[in-house]
Amino acid sequence: MIELIFSFLVTILPDYLYRRYGQGKRLGEEITLYNFWYELRWGITACAVMTITLITVIFYFHPIASNVLVGFRTVSIISDRPGRVEEVYVTNNQDVRAGDRIFRLDTSRQRAAAETARRRIAEVDAAMKQAQSELSVAKGNIIVAEGALREAQDELKRREELYERNPQVVSAQELVSLSATADSRQGALDAALAKRQVVEAQISASLPAQRASAEAALAEAETEIQKATVFAGIDGTVKQFVLRPGDIVNPILRPAGILVPASSDTPVVLATFGQISAQVLHVGMITEITCSSKPLTVIPMVITDVQNVIASGQVRPTDQLLDVDERAQPGTILTFLEPVFEGSQASAIPRGSICVGVAYSSHAAEIEAGKATGIRALAMQVVDGMGIANAIVIRVQALMLPIRAVVFGG
Secondary structure, three states, X not given: OHHHHHHHHHOHHHHHHHHHHHOOOOEOOOEOOOOHHHHOHHHHHHHHHHHHHHHHHHHHHOOEEEEEXXXXXXXXXXXXXXXXXXXXXXXXXXXXXXXXXXXXXXXXXXXXXXHHHHHHHHHHHHHXXXXXXXXXXXXXXXXXXXXXXXXXXXXXXXXHHHHHHOOOOOOHHHHHHXXXXXXXXXXXXXXXXXXXXXXXHHHHHHHHHHHHHHHHHHHHHHHHHHHOEEEOOOOEEEEOOOOOOOOEEOOOOOOOXXXXXXXXXXXXXXXXXXXXXXXXXXXXXXEEEEEOOEEEEEEEEEEEEEOOOOHHHOOOOOOOOOOHHHHOOOOEEEEEEXXXXXXXXXXXXXXXXXXXXXXXXXXXXXXXXXXXXXHHHHHHHHHHHOHHHHHHHHHHHHHHHXXXXXXXXX
């Protein structure tokens, strides 16, 4: 509308004034409804061309975003494992601080496992003490067996020497008996040594491994007991939380509730523009938004990031071939906005508000750097100045949004 009015003032109106005062033709007499087009053909044609040109230039270099979202993040309240709720500490819409308990699952099975592990540790400790006693006994038996073996070997040696001197003093049968006694005591010593090795292996390897296994089982059970209590990770408000003791929760199926963080941080504003604006949008571009939740207010923003892909073009491998015609609806360019001024009215916008906005192209830096001179620089300044049309539009929308919502919103 603004473009049409401006074009009318610089084309049709001068043409009419020339016809009226230059040629003396009067409206309603020489200029009638039937020859209006013929008499003002040059002005009407120029007006149509200028209007289309202005609309094209303004909406290309100063694009309008009809969908602007003041987004916010949420944190799902989920447990690490499924289970039955034993105790609930909060209610819906309750404010919580980071570290506050939210709910706790039943831990009877985990407590039983922990108690079993503790008893197993106690049994291993008792077995360790018994093994230490057995080791002492085995060492004593080795000393006794070594003494008995030396005694038998000395006696056998002495008898053999007597037999060599006088076979009549010592009989061969007696030597055989003494040799069997020495072999028996050697076997007893070997058995005592083997017993000591077995006990030492239990003390150094077997029992410590059993204790380590029991300690690991105890640690696992205690960890499961600790994980049964769900805590708030951040400050916020609990939403959609209807858990009661006895309910079954399963993190795979759905969260137990939603934690909305405290809104003290800077809001994340998302704005979508048409694909035609992809070559114009850039980081640092000034933008203005207005929201029906914050009526009669225009908030200056700046583009901090431009998503370099269009979401509608993403492809996921499936069992069906892709048909591009199914995606005839064109996607949009997603941009991220932040307030130009800290502590501005943007922080007062309710999270989740839907707004409208307009971005303004600026070639001032390019002109100041000398990259554009002469006619090109003048054209850039004219294009930048055309942004006033959309600035007027966004302010009209700031006025019309509450009227449209209240009067025509039903």
